[in-house]
Structure formats: structure tokens, C-alpha cells
Amino acid sequence: MTNPEVVAPTIPDSDALHRRGLMFILSSPSGAGKTTVSRMLLQRDERLRMSVSVTTRSPRPGEVDGRDYHFTDHAGFERMVEDGEFLEWAHVFGHSYGTPKAEVKAGLREGNDYLFDIDWQGTQQLYQKMQSDVVRVFLLPPSIDELRRRLNARGTDSAEVIASRMERAKAEISHWDGYDYVIVNDDIDICFAKVSQILASERMRRMRQTGLIPFVRELTAPDS
Numbered sequence: 001m002t003n004p005e006v007v008a009p010t011i012p013d014s015d016a017l018h019r020r021g022l023m024f025i026l027s028s029p030s031g032a033g034k035t036t037v038s039r040m041l042l043q044r045d046e047r048l049r050m051s052v053s054v055t056t057r058s059p060r061p062g063e064v065d066g067r068d069y070h071f072t073d074h075a076g077f078e079r080m081v082e083d084g085e086f087l088e089w090a091h092v093f094g095h096s097y098g099t100p101k102a103e104v105k106a107g108l109r110e111g112n113d114y115l116f117d118i119d120w121q122g123t124q125q126l127y128q129k130m131q132s133d134v135v136r137v138f139l140l141p142p143s144i145d146e147l148r149r150r151l152n153a154r155g156t157d158s159a160e161v162i163a164s165r166m167e168r169a170k171a172e173i174s175h176w177d178g179y180d181y182v183i184v185n186d187d188i189d190i191c192f193a194k195v196s197q198i199l200a201s202e203r204m205r206r207m208r209q210t211g212l213i214p215f216v217r218e219l220t221a222p223d224s
């Protein structure tokens with residue numbers, strides 16, 4: 001249950017000044033909570049859009065094609081790689097995952113913000129290509145035991161899949177220092193409030209406010 005006292009208020013953007021959108025990346029070891037936090041952000045923030053990845057893995061119960069992922073087969077994924085349709089792509093847990101390019105590139109110019117639930121490999125690729133647009137947030141679990149408990153409690157993966165994700169968890173955590181912000185996801189409401197604050201502050205960065213240049217020019221014009 002969400003505690004309203006810790007949920008950060010949504011701060012409206014000024015409509016008067018144009019702002020370039022940002023690329024908000026959430027990464028974590030599997031089960032630490034990035035899907036949960038992403039859903040909370042998307043529910044409460046109309047200006048944020050999900051970058052829906054393409055994957056070769058099978059849908060989990062409840063996952064919807066086009067909303068959670070674009071599900072495809074190996075041949076379809078390879079075709080997209082060859083046609084240069086991805087901003088980044090990587091092999092994770094024996095499957096292929098990629099971020100489609102077209103919508104994000106155009107949307108950023110229009111001032112749309114995009115949320116990415118991707119791993120450290122994808123984060124590095126996006127940072128190399130689009131450094132000034134990227135904000136990197138890494139979630140840590142409060143403990144390894146709690147991470148295992150969450151993967152089991154989610155009830156979406158076989159014991160074998162959970163074991164392989166737990167085996168990878170420490171390697172994933174070792175990439176924590178490749179991120180701008182690192183948050184321990186213990187209490188979900190507090191974690192969400194922190195992530196919301198980061199997003200609000202990053203939106204206000206001078207370099208994103210492309211409308212400031214003509215605005216300041218006007219303010220400082222000799223006859224104003």
C-alpha cells in the first residue's frame with residue numbers, strides 16, 4: 001500500500017520554455033524492483049513514456065505484447081539488428097533484448113521523457129551514444145536473502161530460472177559504480193519518492209531547457 005506522506009509531488013514543467021526530453025534508465029539485479037518502480041512512475045507521471053524493448057524471451061503470465069515487451073523470435077531480432085533498428089542491444093540471461101531507436105530519437109526532440117528498464121550493458125551503450133540525455137539509476141536490494149525472497153514471491157519464474165538469476169546477481173551488482181544514482185530499494189514508497197525526486201531535478205537541468213536561450217536573449221535585449 002502506498003503511503004502518501006512519502007510519495008513525492010509531481011512538479012509541473014513550465015509550458016512556456018521548450019525542454020529536451022531525457023532518457024531515464026533504471027537498472028538492478030533481477031528482482032530488486034525496477035519493474036515495480038517503473039510502473040509506479042508511469043502511473044503517476046503523464047510526461048514519462050516507457051521505452052518498450054524487443055526481446056526473444058517468452059512472455060510471463062500477465063505480460064502484454066507491445067506494453068511490457070515486443071516479443072519476437074531469434075530471426076526477427078537478428079533482422080532488426082541488421083537493419084540498425086536498435087539504439088542498443090545485449091544478450092541477458094540467454095535471451096536477446098534491444099531498445100528500438102525510432103520513437104525515442106524523435107520524441108526526445110519534442111520534449112518527451114523516456115524510461116528504460118535495461119541492464120548495465122545497455123546502459124553503457126546508451127551512455128556512450130547519448131551521454132547528455134542519459135540519467136542512470138541503479139537499484140540495490142537490501143540483502144541477497146531479500147532478493148531471493150522477492151524472486152520467489154513474484155512467482156513468475158521456475159526454480160531453475162531463479163537460481164540462474166541469483167547466480168548472476170553479484171556480477172550485476174558489481175556494475176553499481178557505472179551509475180549516477182544508487183538507491184537501496186528497502187521500503188518501496190521511500191525508494192519511489194527518491195527516484196521521483198531525481199527525475200524532477202534532472203528535468204530542470206539547464207542544458208535540457210533549450211527554450212532558455214531565446215528566453216534569456218529576450219530578457220537581456222537592449223531595449224527590453
Ligand SMILES: Nc1ncnc2c1ncn2[C@@H]1O[C@H](COP(=O)(O)OP(=O)(O)OP(=O)(O)O)[C@@H](O)[C@H]1O
Pocket residue numbers: 028029030031032033034035036037150151153154185186187188189191
Ligand atoms: N521494496 C520492496 N519490498 C518488497 N517487495 C518488493 C519491493 N520492490 C519490489 N518488490 C517485489 O519484488 C518482486 C520483484 O520485483 P520486480 O519484478 O519489480 O523486479 P525487477 O528488478 O524488475 O526484476 P526483473 O529484472 O527480473 O524483471 C515483485 O514481486 C515485487 O512486487
Ligand SMILES: Nc1nc2c(ncn2[C@@H]2O[C@H](COP(=O)(O)O)[C@@H](O)[C@H]2O)c(=O)[nH]1
Pocket residue numbers: 027028029030053054057088089090092093097098099117118119120121122123
Ligand atoms: N540491454 C538491455 N537490457 C534489457 C532490455 N530490456 C530488458 N533488459 C534487461 O534484461 C534483464 C531481464 O529482464 P526480464 O524482463 O527478462 O526479467 C533485466 O535486467 C532488464 O533490465 C533492453 O532493451 N536492453
